[in-house]
Amino acid sequence: RPPLAPPGDDWRKVRIEQLCDFFLSPCRFLLRDRLGIALGERNEELADDEPFLPDANSRRALGNRLLEAALDGASEDALLGLARAGNEFPAGPLGDAVLKSEVGTLWRFASGLRGETAAPLVPHTASISFQIGDEEWRLEGALGDLRASGLVRQRYDDVRPSDYLAGWVHHLFLCASAPKGAACVTRWHSRDGVYALQPYADAKERLAELMVLYREGLQRPLHFFPRSSWTYVIGEG
16 A cells, blocks of 8 residues: 655654654554544453462562652561552462562662662753754654663663563753763663663764654554564574
8 A cells, every 4th residue: 555645744753752652663653643543452461360470560560669668768578568568479488489589689789779769850952953854753752761870771670671671762962962960871770780871973863764664654654663673683583
C-alpha cells in the first residue's frame, strides 16, 4: 500500500518523550498516534498455582513500597522490618531468605543513587531545530533529573532494552543541547547495576537521523523491534 500523506505542521514539533515512545514500538505509534487506532493490551494469564518464590512483579512492588524510605536513609535492618510487614513475598523460611536478599539489593541500589542525587538539580529545557527536506522540525524537552555531574535516571528493576534506548535518546538530547553548569554524562541506575554514557560530540547528527526515521514512521510501518535488536547487538542472536 502507498504511504500515508506527509505529516502536517502540527507534527513537526516533537517532544523528547514522543521520540522515545515512537522507537519503543514504531508500528504501535503509527496506529495509535497518527491513525487513532487503539490496540488492546494483552491480558496476562493468571497463575493456577501458588508461587513459592517471588517474581519480577513482586520485586517491583516491594521496591515501589520501600524505595522512598531507603532513599531517606533507612538502615538495612529497618527496611527488612518494613518488608516483612508487607505481602509481596511468600511466607515461610524460604520466602524470608529471599526477602532478606532482595532488601539488601534494594538498600545498595538506594545507597548508590542517594550519593548521586544529593546535589541540587540543574534546570534545563531545550529546543533543537532540524531541516528535513524543505521542512523544519523541532525536538523539545526538559531534563528534570539533571545535576552538575550529569543526568541521573533510575528504575528499581533489572535493566531492559527499553531502558538503554530511552537512556541513549535522552543522552543525545543532553549532549546536543549542551546545558551550562552540567556535565554531558548520563548514569542510569537499575536493580542489577549502573550503566553510564559519556559525552558524545556527534549527538545532533544522530538525533537528526532519528528524526528522519520518526517522520518516515508517521507515513508507513517502520520495522524496528527494540528487544530483538538489542539481542542482536549484544551477540545473543
